[in-house]
Amino acid sequence: MTPRALFHILLLTLFLLLSLPCPTREVFGQGKVPQIPRESPADNLRRLQEMKRGRPAPYTLSSPAGESSPGTAEVQTQATAAQAPAGSQQPRAEERDPHGRGEIPVKGDLITMNFRDVDLHVLVKFMSDLMGKNFVIEPNVKGTMTILSQEKITPEEAYQVFLSTLDVYGLAAVPSGKVIKIIQASDAKAKGVETFVRSTPRVPGDKIVTQILPLKNGDAADMARLLAPLVPKSGLMVPYTETNTLILIDTESNIRRLTQILSELDVPDSKGSVHIFELENASAKKLAPRVSQLFQSRRVGISGAGAAAGAGEQVKIFPDERTNSLVVMAPAAQVAEIRQLLERLDRKTDRQSGNARILTLKYAKAEDLAKMLTEIPAKGGERAGDDKDKGKSATPLSKEVQIYPDKATNSLVIIAEQEEFDFLEDIIRRLDIPRTMVFVEALIMEVSAAKSLDLGVEWFAAQDYNGGFRPGSSGGMVLGGSPGGAEAAAMASAVIPSGLSIGVVGRAITMGNVVFPNFSAFVRAVQSDTNFNILSTPQILTLDNAEAVIEVGQNIPFVTRVDQPSQVTERAIQTFEYKDVGVSLKVTPQINEDRTVRLKVEQSIKSVVERTALGGTVLAPTTTFRRAKTDITVNDGDTAVIGGLIENRMDRGNTQTPCLGGIPGLGWLFKSVSDHDEKTNLLVFLSPRIVENQEAGRRLYEQKQAQIDQTLEEARKRQQQEKIRRMFFE
Numbered sequence: 012m013t014p015r016a017l018f019h020i021l022l023l024t025l026f027l028l029l030s031l032p033c034p035t036r037e038v039f040g041q042g043k044v045p046q047i048p049r050e051s052p053a054d055n056l057r058r059l060q061e062m063k064r065g066r067p068a069p070y071t072l073s074s075p076a077g078e079s080s081p082g083t084a085e086v087q088t089q090a091t092a093a094q095a096p097a098g099s100q101q102p103r104a105e106e107r108d109p110h111g112r113g114e115i116p117v118k119g120d121l122i123t124m125n126f127r128d129v130d131l132h133v134l135v136k137f138m139s140d141l142m143g144k145n146f147v148i149e150p151n152v153k154g155t156m157t158i159l160s161q162e163k164i165t166p167e168e169a170y171q172v173f174l175s176t177l178d179v180y181g182l183a184a185v186p187s188g189k190v191i192k193i194i195q196a197s198d199a200k201a202k203g204v205e206t207f208v209r210s211t212p213r214v215p216g217d218k219i220v221t222q223i224l225p226l227k228n229g230d231a232a233d234m235a236r237l238l239a240p241l242v243p244k245s246g247l248m249v250p251y252t253e254t255n256t257l258i259l260i261d262t263e264s265n266i267r268r269l270t271q272i273l274s275e276l277d278v279p280d281s282k283g284s285v286h287i288f289e290l291e292n293a294s295a296k297k298l299a300p301r302v303s304q305l306f307q308s309r310r311v312g313i314s315g316a317g318a319a320a321g322a323g324e325q326v327k328i329f330p331d332e333r334t335n336s337l338v339v340m341a342p343a344a345q346v347a348e349i350r351q352l353l354e355r356l357d358r359k360t361d362r363q364s365g366n367a368r369i370l371t372l373k374y375a376k377a378e379d380l381a382k383m384l385t386e387i388p389a390k391g392g393e394r395a396g397d398d399k400d401k402g403k404s405a406t407p408l409s410k411e412v413q414i415y416p417d418k419a420t421n422s423l424v425i426i427a428e429q430e431e432f433d434f435l436e437d438i439i440r441r442l443d444i445p446r447t448m449v450f451v452e453a454l455i456m457e458v459s460a461a462k463s464l465d466l467g468v469e470w471f472a473a474q475d476y477n478g479g480f481r482p483g484s485s486g487g488m489v490l491g492g493s494p495g496g497a498e499a500a501a502m503a504s505a506v507i508p509s510g511l512s513i514g515v516v517g518r519a520i521t522m523g524n525v526v527f528p529n530f531s532a533f534v535r536a537v538q539s540d541t542n543f544n545i546l547s548t549p550q551i552l553t554l555d556n557a558e559a560v561i562e563v564g565q566n567i568p569f570v571t572r573v574d575q576p577s578q579v580t581e582r583a584i585q586t587f588e589y590k591d592v593g594v595s596l597k598v599t600p601q602i603n604e605d606r607t608v609r610l611k612v613e614q615s616i617k618s619v620v621e622r623t624a625l626g627g628t629v630l631a632p633t634t635t636f637r638r639a640k641t642d643i644t645v646n647d648g649d650t651a652v653i654g655g656l657i658e659n660r661m662d663r664g665n666t667q668t669p670c671l672g673g674i675p676g677l678g679w680l681f682k683s684v685s686d687h688d689e690k691t692n693l694l695v696f697l698s699p700r701i702v703e704n705q706e707a708g709r710r711l712y713e714q715k716q717a718q719i720d721q722t723l724e725e726a727r728k729r730q731q732q733e734k735i736r737r738m739f740f741e
Contacts, residue, residue, distance in 0.1 A: 027468065051470055126160070130154075149194050197245050224257065228284070229277045232286075234277070284346075285340050287339075298357070303326070327347060368424075368437055369423070372423065380423065412431055455596065557597070557600075560598045562595045562596075564594060566589045567589065569588050570586070574586075593614050608699040610642070614640075646701065651697050652694060654693065
């Protein structure tokens with residue numbers, strides 16, 4: 012393409028753009044809506060000349076032949092007698108506009124407006140030319156309108172018809188400087204509309220204005236509630252209680268109507284008027300009698316007893332529990348005093364406003380506390396607590412009370428009225444306290460005796476003990492019946508770990524770091540290593556009334572099924588189930604008022620004694636199970652012993668001289684087979700110690716740390732002694 016051709020194309024494009032109609036004169040609507048022709052400077056000059064001669068310039072608004080069809084507009088004008096020369100005959104519309112075109116009349120002419128399904132932009136353009144005003148239409152404002160009129164009206168009246176039409180279609184004309192904005196009526200209350208104070212609008216039209224009405228006798232909030240149904244959605248009525256004033260935003264006609272209604276209602280009433288006070292924090296049911304008493308007391312202090320008596324007869328206060336409001340019937344002069352009293356009483360407390368409140372717990376568990384609180388019956392008896400609280404009836408909880416625990420923050424969400432919340436808060440504060448802890452030391456061991464020794468366990472008081480043995484009392488105990496010696500004491504010290512402190516019933520004897528009920532008892536029990544077997548020495552710190560569990564063992568496979576193969580070369584398919592085998596101890600301590608500790612004990616031992624062949628290479632384990640469950644009471648620091656779980660074991664021994672013992676027949680001269688019957692008694696020693704606070708816990712920690720250090724030191728010394736022995740004797 013040559014430069015000359017490109018230049019011609021650009022000129023042609025520019026010419027086409029200049030020939031397009033002005034965008035502000037385009038009509039965007041539905042149906043046959045005529046477009047306003049573009050006027051040239053010559054047309055404007057001709058219009059000005061004709062207006063000077065008293066003749067209106069023509070303006071096209073209707074379709075040819077003057078037919079009023081959908082999407083058309085027709086305006087007929089008629090000059091008034093004051094404007095027409097005397098004796099002159101006004102030309103008819105057909106003569107002035109043979110093509111049926113409407114005309115824009117000069118000011119003072121009478122017009123007839125007929126618009127049917129005319130686009131809003133066309134109607135606004137017509138009013139702009141008619142009234143000489145500038146309009147701005149918001150982008151979201153669209154639609155078509157219809158105005159039918161048979162009577163002739165002035166341009167000012169036509170403008171009021173225009174405003175009424177906008178109001179019917181949910182629109183409003185809001186002045187803003189030198190322009191008038193056409194916006195949605197619902198948005199007009201937030202714009203800068205014209206404001207009137209005390210005086211009413213001059214013209215009862217449909218223009219959006221703001222009216223401020225100070226009331227003299229009635230209550231602004233009550234009046235606003237009463238007149239709210241008379242205000243459309245596009246309007247607004249706001250009471251300002253500080254100055255007892257109403258703020259209205261609506262059309263001029265509706266504001267004029269509301270003002271007339273208010274003038275009839277805002278009159279003094281010697282018998283008193285009704286006022287409603289909504290409460291935000293206080294309870295209307297409780298506050299109603301208090302306000303009556305306080306109001307009378309206030310009147311006594313101001314006007315004397317006689318005035319108070321008269322005021323008490325005039326003022327009536329009724330509570331409305333459904334809306335939590337007070338209905339007050341009193342003269343206007345006394346309503347102000349009642350309002351002051353309510354403002355002082357209906358204040359927010361330190362707690363959160365509303366019926367929903369959150370209480371964060373410090374020590375208690377939210378789930379457990381919520382479950383307990385929800386079980387409180389609706390009809391309470393006496394409240395549990397101190398002696399000084401006895402005799403007071405508990406506040407019954409209504410069915411509307413709801414309590415929800417929040418596990419993440421350990422909080423309680425309570426939905427209740429103020430009185431019920433105060434009752435629940437008092438209970439929660441008493442329960443949400445730091446719980447005392449209990450340190451439980453345990454020794455689980457098996458005591459065995461050969462047939463040559465005393466079988467079983469004999470319980471009786473030691474010779475150096477004064478008093479009988481009973482749970483929760485101080486005393487001593489011995490195991491067996493034969494006296495011991497220094498050798499047995501040394502063996503006991505070697506067998507029992509020095510790091511364990513065993514609490515005793517009598518607190519009589521301490522050997523190293525181990526406290527025994529009686530020295531002779533353990534000396535008799537631990538004569539040899541084979542008769543004394545320590546299974547576990549657990550130690551655990553738990554809360555009062557909280558279960559503590561200690562489990563030590565193995566997870567052993569048990570054969571539950573064996574599928575034999577169909578062919579000899581295939582292997583058998585075995586199905587296993589793993590089960591726990593070992594020592595399990597469950598202890599739940601409960602601290603009593605006299606500092607004794609109740610222990611709920613459940614102890615079990617499961618062990619594998621042998622494996623039995625079930626054909627081929629399949630070995631099935633055989634287990635033994637011993638379990639004890641009981642409740643005992645022990646003093647703080649004393650020891651309780653649980654025993655009596657006796658187990659019989661049969662051990663077969665075979666000893667022979669190598670080679671000679673295998674000779675058939677003669678081999679019995681060089682070998683022997685013995686069956687050893689052994690009984691073991693399971694003993695559980697439990698010693699609880701109360702840890703009341705952090706200081707007691709710190710002392711316990713230091714004590715256990717010292718025991719560990721001592722144990723390590725003794726082990727180090729034994730290792731050095733063993734090295735010296737090996738160095739000189741091996």
